[in-house]
Each structure stands twice: as C-alpha cells, then as structure tokens.
Amino acid sequence: MPEGDAVFRAARRLRAALEGETLTRSDFRVPRYATVDLRGQVVESVGSYGKHLFVRTETVSVHTHLKMEGSWRVFHCGQRWTKPRVAARIVLGTAEAEAVGFDLGLVEVLRRRDEHTAIDHLGPDLLGPGWDPAEALDRLTRAPDIPIGVALLDQRNLAGIGNIYRSEICYLRRVHPARPVGEVEDLPALVNEAQRVMYRAAHGPPWRPLVYGLAHRPCRRCGTPLRVDMLGEKMPRNDRVSYRERGIYYCPKCQVPPV
Incomplete structure (x- = not known):
C-alpha cells in the first residue's frame, strides 16, 4: 500500500502540472460522480494529508485515497498512458497535461467547506506544516x-x-x-x-x-x-x-x- 511519502510526492507532481491551470478535461469514471464536470475551473491548490490527496478548484475539493493499488500519473497531452485505460478512475486535463488517477480506492467530490470531514478523524500529518x-x-x-x-x-x-x-x-x-x-x-x-x-x-x-x-x-x-x-x-x-x-x-x- 502506498504510504504517506508516496502520496506527498504524488501531490507534488500534480501541483506542478495542475496548480493555477484551467481544466479543459474532466472525466470521473465512478458512477456516483459521472456527471461532475470541472471544465473551465482553475485548480487553486493540490495537497496531501497522510495518505489522502486533494485537488482543489474554486468550488470543490477532489478527494482521493490510493488504498492498495492506486496511483496518480501525469502525462503530456497526447502521450500514451502507461497503464490500461480501463484502470483510470479520474482524468483531469489542462491545455498541456493530463493527470490520471488509476485504480483509486476512494474518490469523493466535496464542497470546499466540507473537505475537513475527510480528515477530522486523523492524527497529525507527519509531512504537513502543522505536524504536532x-x-x-x-x-x-x-x-x-x-x-x-x-x-x-x-x-x-x-x-x-x-x-x-x-x-x-x-x-x-x-x-x-x-x-x-x-x-x-x-x-x-x-x-x-x-x-x-x-x-x-x-x-x-x-x-x-x-x-x-x-x-x-x-x-x-x-x-x-x-x-x-x-x-x-x-x-x-x-x-x-x-x-x-x-x-x-x-x-x-x-x-x-x-x-
């Protein structure tokens, strides 16, 4: 299972590709969020807390957990994916890059003000600025x-x-x-x-x-x-x-x- 360091590095890769960019592609391949469309929204920040990862736009926070097999990978637009397309659960794209979440164990789309509900039960984040x-x-x-x-x-x-x-x-x-x-x-x-x-x-x-x-x-x-x-x-x-x-x-x- 990916641990906190792997999630921290994944957030860093996504931050470099998405932060400050406008989403031109939004594809949620989980039934509950199949109709969610974030195209036109700007990614304001990307962060992690323990084993949880958040991609935040002005209105929502996309919360994911890798569980046992999950991963986030970043590709240039048009680049061939390195994992099967059927394994993709989320695709977030900009004019230059695609961030793809494969085999994610958990996918949630939360209102920004509700993001805390995903982590309120957790202890302090070993890699966060608020480590206590x-x-x-x-x-x-x-x-x-x-x-x-x-x-x-x-x-x-x-x-x-x-x-x-x-x-x-x-x-x-x-x-x-x-x-x-x-x-x-x-x-x-x-x-x-x-x-x-x-x-x-x-x-x-x-x-x-x-x-x-x-x-x-x-x-x-x-x-x-x-x-x-x-x-x-x-x-x-x-x-x-x-x-x-x-x-x-x-x-x-x-x-x-x-x-």
Whole structure:
C-alpha cells in the first residue's frame, strides 16, 4: 500500500502540472460522480494529508485515497498512458497535461467547506506544516496496551505510516513492534524518528529498507538474521471484531521481543 511519502510526492507532481491551470478535461469514471464536470475551473491548490490527496478548484475539493493499488500519473497531452485505460478512475486535463488517477480506492467530490470531514478523524500529518509531535504522543498514549507496531498504523494517532515504515521506525529505535506502547522506553524519541524517516523518504532519494522485506538477511548492526512475524490488529466490522495480520520485520537481538 502506498504510504504517506508516496502520496506527498504524488501531490507534488500534480501541483506542478495542475496548480493555477484551467481544466479543459474532466472525466470521473465512478458512477456516483459521472456527471461532475470541472471544465473551465482553475485548480487553486493540490495537497496531501497522510495518505489522502486533494485537488482543489474554486468550488470543490477532489478527494482521493490510493488504498492498495492506486496511483496518480501525469502525462503530456497526447502521450500514451502507461497503464490500461480501463484502470483510470479520474482524468483531469489542462491545455498541456493530463493527470490520471488509476485504480483509486476512494474518490469523493466535496464542497470546499466540507473537505475537513475527510480528515477530522486523523492524527497529525507527519509531512504537513502543522505536524504536532505532542499531539501524536498524546494520542499514542491513550491506549498503552496496544502494540506499538499496531499503534503506528492507526491513522487516528499519526497520519502517513504504513506497513513498511512501521518496521523501519521500530528497527531504528531498537523497539520490537509487538511491544506495548506503554512499555516503549523513549516514546517521544520514537515519534520524532517517525517524522524524520517519513520526511527523508518524501524529500530525499528513494528509501532503502533496513529490515522490511529482508527476512533471514543479517542485521546491519549485529549480523543476526532478521525475522518476520505476523502481528494482528483489531478490525471492527458489522458489529463484530476481526483481526488482520501483517508482517513485522525486526532483529531478534537488537529488538528484544516482549515477554
């Protein structure tokens, strides 16, 4: 699943192509918004919050979430698309460029004044100008018995982290992902590490994993073979609670498992 850094970079590409430009093409290929026509409107801004992306005109905010497979790509007018046309969910075009959203998991067209409803439930954005580590820390500590690896994925705590970066952050802080939040020795340092990792991934060269996807390879610090285990998280669904498990990568020597 694309994480906050990928959405941040996608917003940056769309901003360069669309911001300040008049839309000459508006094609929403989802039934609910099939009649929406933004042609003639100027794109005032493009931004992201966690894993959410917004393209804003003077009247509406086009809200999208990539979910598992989605992507935004920008093409010159007339350029051949690099993904099948049937995968396109939105096409926004100007005189010179086409921004195409492929396989988007969520598409909404909101009134500008209602945009906040899409993100009110989220914690502070790790890559936003309003990043608030104190608020993130407060939200994390409200559930001290939750494994830190689960808490980092909960977008209500801090917005932007996915399965890759939770393993990377815990590894850098020598914290086992299954350790309860209340037992993490220096939680403020871990929160700061999360922001540092995400910022570097969004603004620097592509992030090279230290542990994620590297099970059985030697730890860079101590040489111990890295491990992968499954860590479950509660998923409310139709008045019932189910569990979804994802892989956590860690060093069994540097990151001592909880008892």
